[in-house]
Amino acid sequence: MKRYEVIVIGAGPAGLSAACAAAEAGLETVVFDENARPGGQLFKQIHKFFGSREHQARVRGVRIGENLLKRADELGVKTVLGATVLGVYEQKEVAVRTEGEVRSYRGDAIVIATGASENMLTFDGWTLPGVIGAGAAQTLMNMHGVRPGARVLMVGSGNVGLVVSFQLLQAGCEVPIVVDAAPRIGGYGVHASKLARAGVEFRTSHTVVKAIGAGRVEGAVIAEVDGSFAPIPGTEETIDVDTICIAVGLSPMSQLADNAGCEMEYDSAKGGYVPTLNDEGLSSVPGIYCAGDMAGIEEASSAMIQGSIAGAAIARDLGYLTPDEFGERAERWRRSLDGIRSGMFAPGMKGRTDITNTDEGYPLSASLLARGFLDGADDGIFPSMIYSGGMRPIIECTQNIPCDPCQDACPRGCIVVGEDITDLPRLDIGKKCTGCALCVGACSGQAIFLIDDSLGDGYGTVGLPYEFLPLPSPGDPGKALGRDGEVVCDASVVEVRDSKAMDKTPMLVMKVPVSALGRARFFRPAENKNYA
Amino acid sequence: MINNRIKEHPIIAGFDKGPEVKFTYDGREAAGFEGEPIAAALRALGVMTHRYTVGSGEPRGIFCAIGRCTDCVMVVDGVPNVRTCMTPLRAGMDVRTQAGLAAKTPTPFEGLDPETGAFLSAEAVSDEAI
Incomplete structure (x- = not known):
């Protein structure tokens, strides 16, 4: 039986990182993955990640995946694809099936990193072709360049539902409505806001009750739910869609750990049955x-x-790292992990609906939580949203999420987050904004707008992140839309600024009356050439 | 006309595809790109039904697209239960809708141009694709 020092099961972000840390210390490491391509779900994540520089914040997931693969390759990690692990047995024996052949391998240590599976929702007609998982939508459109459908009802407003909805818009699909049975939008407010200003409607305390159609989805019925998530009769509404996309959470795929004899526990905050682990x-x-x-x-x-x-812990166990060498690395990683796990969306906060204020004591926007957009009731509350004249960034970031690229991006030091990356950004109005737009491109939540009231004749400009095609050109007419996706006023494009540093988040600058500067947050071209 | 291929994408520079190849879908000539999952090629053509269930004959199509759910299985080159979301398209493949373990042509036949009634050979699709 072939022996490896380390056998890693799963070539996603966790597995490849484990393999890299082990291989870097000199261990002979193999990674088995049943898929045809490595990277797990990273290559479907075309959005910019949150966190801090050490977490590769503002780098798109697909690029993080490329970097990880390159590193694994350089470190000599052996990755076997199309290899399904059937079981983990005594004495760390791993049975692997490749092309119909089963072979056993033995590892001095094993890392199980098998990821998660999507939760499903059953409703009348849920098996009709056209009802898909959010992961399927991502796979089809982001990996294979195929739109899953034309008009999509998104079920679930966690970050997966929000991110995939935005990606559907980017792929040229329509997303009229996002429903969530919970009374609050589950994911980041900034993700919801990107959708709301593009015209996507949120229906919290709503769920899908029926997929309509003969042989395929031709519509959906949604309904309001009561406090125990039961549909309220008489609130049904028929939605014209050809696709129903389900994004109602993930469950750990921990079966191999169970099979290996690991002690298991049920932890709802972790999403289900998970192995009991030390730190x-x-x-x-x-x-x-x-x-x-x-x-x-x-x-x-x-x-x-x-x-x-x-x-790295395995490298220490097997004598490739001294306890001190391991301790030094582990301390840095733990600090980093604590950082990304902090804030009001941290793993331990799942399902909490009792948070009413930010850490700074500002009240959370009820409109943002229920409808996905700030409705103006918060004007004057969040310091980063108070406009003081001239060229200024306005940062519509009102929840404590672990993220600080805006602070790094500003070459003038106008934006301050501080040491704690979940703190809300603040503006240093003593520093002069040059309108360089780097913060607009750096904000993974697309929540930064550059406002300038000095165009003259009662006009000003709003610079906004615009990740859609076709990219408008200077002079193009259109409408300025508000945070709720409604028309605020006529607008025209002044400039579209793009650079390598902005990494495909160009800033579109539109001219609007000064009176609209506080409300105009999106641009809809008069002539929508988009995927007609 | 059904064309689910994304022509231009604001973030993704291009999709990793092989050359255009011909295959047959329920006996009719179709086209897709070599190496893409069969399921992706079919969805691009507007095909929704991949199989019918054994008991009640209900239609099933792409659901998870990562090889877990087996809803997208079809008869490929005479072999039933092939997961089309995981199986790369090759030139000359014979792809058939599955009913139970046998092949069955769906009614109404899918992937038809509503204007002309002709099967979408994907040629119309491919010149615009990517």
Whole structure:
């Protein structure tokens, strides 16, 4: 039986990071993955990640995946694709099926990093062709360049539902409505706001009750739900869609840990049954480590850190790192993990609906939580949204999420987040904004707007992030839309600024009356040439 | 006309595709790109039904697209239960809608141009694709 020092199961962000940390210390490491391509779900994540520089914030997931693969390759990690692990047995024996052949391997240590599976929702007609998982939508449009449908009802407003809805718009699909059975939008307010200003309607306390259609989805019925999530009769509404996309959470795929004899526990905050682990990712079975979503649903950034810690811990166990060398690395990673796990959306906060204020004491916007947009009731509350004249960034970031690229991006020091990356950004009005737009491109939540009231003749400009095609040209007429997606006024494009540093988030600058500067947040071209 | 291919994308510079190849879908000539999942090629043509269930004959199509749910299985080159979301398209493949374990042509036949009634050979699609 072929023996490896480290066998990693799963070539996603957690598994590859574990393999890199182990290989970097000199261990002979193999990664098995059942898919045809490595990277797990990273290559479907075309949006910019949150966090801090150390978490590769403002880098798109697909690029993070490329970097990780390159690193694994350089470190000599052996990745076997199309390899399904059937079981993990005594003495760390791993049975692997490749092309119909089953072989066993033995590892001195094993990392299980098998990721998660999507939760499903059953309703009348849920098996009709046209009802798909959010992951399927991402796979089709972001990997294979095929739109899953033309008009999509999104079910679920967690970050997956919000991010995939935006990606559907970018792929040229329509997303008329996002429903969520919970009374609050589950994901980041900034993700919801991107959709709301583009015209997507949020219906919280609503769910899908029926897929209509003969042989395929031709419509959907949604309804309001009561406090126990039961549809309220008489509130049904028929929506014209050809696709229903389900994004109602993920469950850890922890079966292999269970099969290996690891002690398991049910933890609803982690999304289901997970192995009991110490803070290095070690399970109850000596030599078997676990990392990533299979150990508790989080996101790719924390999965990568967990993987790194597990890989380095194995290197220490097997004598390739001294305890001090490991301790030094682990301390840095743990600090980083604590950072990304903080704020009001941290793993332990899942399902909490009792948070009413930010850490700074500002009241959360009820409109943002229920409808996805700031409705103006907050004007004057958040200091980063108070306009003081001239060229200024306005940062519509009103929740404590772990993210600070805006602070790094501004060459003038106008934007301050501070040490704690979940703090809300503040503006240093003593520093002069030059309108360079780097912050607009750097904000992963697309929540920064450059406002200038000095165009003359009662006009000013609003610079906004615009990740859509076709990119308007200077002089193009259109409408300025508000945060709710409604028309505010006529607008015309003054400039579209793009640069390598902005990484495909160009800033569109539109001319609007000064009176509209506080409300105009999106641009709709008069002639929508988009995918007609 | 159904064309689900994304021509231009604001973020993705290009999709990793092989050359255009011909295959047959329920006996009719169709086209897709070599190496893309069969399911992607079919969805691009507007095909929704991949199989019918054994008991009640209900239609099923793409659901998870990552090889978990098996709703998208079809008869490929005579072999039933092939996960079309995981199986790369190759030139000359014979792809058939599955009913139980056998092949069955769906009614109404999918992937038809509503204007002309002709099957979408994907040629109209491919010149605009990507």
